[in-house]
Amino acid sequence: MSHPLELFRFCPVCGSNKFIENNNQSKRCETCGFIDYINPxxxxxxxxxxxxxxxxxxxxxxxxxxxxxxxxxxxxxxxxxxxxxxxxxxxxxxxxxxxxxxxxxxxxxxxxxxxxxxxxxxxxxxxxxxxxxxxxxxxxxxxxxxxxxxxxxxxxxxxxxxxxxxxxxxxxxxx
Missing domain, CATH: 3.90.79.10 (Nucleoside Triphosphate Pyrophosphohydrolase)
Structure with a gap:
């Protein structure tokens, strides 16, 4: 089963493609610093x-x-x-x-x-x-x-x- 965040490649705040895995529950944008958590x-x-x-x-x-x-x-x-x-x-x-x-x-x-x-x-x-x-x-x-x-x-x-x-x-x- 794939992780839900794997499908999200671009930062929803600035649109950067530098939206990387932060940890098992979040991704972080290297451009603007936004962190997106996957919560239930x-x-x-x-x-x-x-x-x-x-x-x-x-x-x-x-x-x-x-x-x-x-x-x-x-x-x-x-x-x-x-x-x-x-x-x-x-x-x-x-x-x-x-x-x-x-x-x-x-x-x-x-x-x-x-x-x-x-x-x-x-x-x-x-x-x-x-x-x-x-x-x-x-x-x-x-x-x-x-x-x-x-x-x-x-x-x-x-x-x-x-x-x-x-x-x-x-x-x-x-x-």
Whole structure:
């Protein structure tokens, strides 16, 4: 896997081609001194259950991992909190209205986008919703439905962090 900064050859400040590796997490411009760090992008994941404890899953409509299972979520927008992002993403992808969020844990991930391997930090939130009926798959998902916890196969989820997250969620509930 190539490092995300390898594709950037010119300084975004002055345009110099003397944009060199500074360390494993940054490049430095020898002309103007600008240093560009590659930090993870923030992404959110919603863990939504119904009254039986079944977990809401979605089928991805787009690459990466098109057609595999996922959970509602996505990237945070500029000037948006993680809580605002998870509420927005759930509404956009399922039509459900989130009434409360609780942070669970985070997992690093790599998300292939436009030919780049983008490092992300996926923030998992338990979300309460107004009601679980009326789910409408839209935006980045083709289907959304609840699966009983004991029937979930983590290997069916296309993104590594979601696989790890769903394993952790299932394991935590078994305690």
């Amino acid at each position: 992008k923030a992404a959110v994941v919603a863990v939504i259950t119904n009254t039986r404890g079944d977990i809401l899953v979605c089928r991805r409509a787009k690459d990466p991992a098109k057609g595999t299972l996922d959970m509602p979520g996505g990237f945070t927008d500029l000037n948006e909190t993680a809580e605002e992002a998870v509420i927005r993403e759930v509404k956009e992808e399922t039509g459900l209205t989130v009434t409360a969020t609780r942070y669970l844990f985070s997992l690093p991930n790599t998300y292939k986008y436009s030919g780049l391997n983008v490092p992300t930090m996926d923030l998992f939130f338990e979300c309460d919703v107004l009601e679980t009926s009326g789910i409408t798959a839209q935006d980045d998902v083709t289907e959304a439905w609840f699966i009983p916890r004991n029937e979930i196969d983590p290997s069916q989820f296309g993104l590594t962090s979601i696989q790890k997250g769903i394993r952790r969620i299932i394991k935590e509930k078994e305690k």
